Amino acid sequence: MIPDQIALDELERDALTEIVNIGVSRAASSLRKMVGDQVLLSVPSIEVVNQRRAARLISEREIVDLVAVRQDFSGPFSGRALLIFPETNSLELVRAVTGGELSAEEVVEMEHEALAETGNVILNGCLATMANMLKRSLTMTLPEVLRGTGATLFEIDQNSESEGLVLFLYIDFAVRQRDIRGYIAMLMDIPSLATLKELLDEFILRVVGEDG
Template sequence: MQILLSELERDALTEIVNIGVSRAAASLRRLIGAEVLLSVPSAEVISRQAAAAMIADREQEPLVAVRQDFAGPFSGRALLILPAANGASLVRAVLGDSVDDAEALALQDETLTETGNLVLNNCLGTMANMLRESLTLSLPDLDHGAPAALFASGMRPEEEVAGVVLFLYINFSIRNHDIRGYIAMLMDMPSLAMLQQLIASFISSVMDDTAGSP
């Protein structure tokens, strides 16, 4: 079973996620007290192995990921993946200059987990709301490792080889920090098929609203 999103479906999904990360940016702005810009240029559906290889090709340094499971009409696991140095920059931007390096290091995992939770909650919550559904989210966890290990963390062996990844590149701009990262949503085929149906319904409703406008 193979599921391919049409160009229109990819564009709609990218726009939905961009609204979610914009809301995450607004929340971070209130937390940090400085301008925060987040953007997701594109969304694509690829295999888990291809997603891991793509990140491994781009990133040579260790990675850190905040992960949350989600359940509802479509279920899976969401990851916010950052190069370790970018994660440290994000933590420094959140904590500010009043915290010294030793304290920042001590608070790094906790701060990164909370910040990742904020970003993923906004993305998943916005997706659910705009698709007129609801999702239940787990508490966030933090993992370190290579891309393949991050995708497999906490999964049963039979889950590790199955499923696909909704893969999103994400750009952060916070104060003077330019931070790159990735959002990956790991789903099985039935969940992706349901998501595709919901996106198609969303597109139809938008088109109907547009057609009905004076």
């Protein structure tokens, strides 16, 4: 059950979806320069769920192992951002980023570096835009590449009663006519999500004020 103080209402969810879509479209233009080809990114839906539900949402869709790029962020709201791909998609992404001219062995060798760079571009684009539009600033750590299941990526402790919450974003990629899907997850605690909700309300008031 998501506590009331952090449950997003429809207006807040729409505002956040719009902000994140601006962020990923900026990330897409940076990726376009890396890939030298059209990159389309969109975030069709955002949910706030607990860690177990987030892990389940991914495992229901992806039967293979996952690859994730992780960056921690801190500021008025803090947490951990993950860009997650099914493992098969991650190699497709590397082929797209490297121009598709590498041998299979070279693709595997390049995978770590290319994923870290791609994750950095997308997560930074997303979070920097969010912070900017909410009139705040965030600090981010360097990207790390992780592998595992949803449960390991979300660091679920089976013995723990308390759980962190996840801002869970589906993300659709189209790169070089390749169908690459992925997810962005932001693990945040209740105070951080409560702050985010307040900042979204301020943003909505500013936008309504300008429109009005």
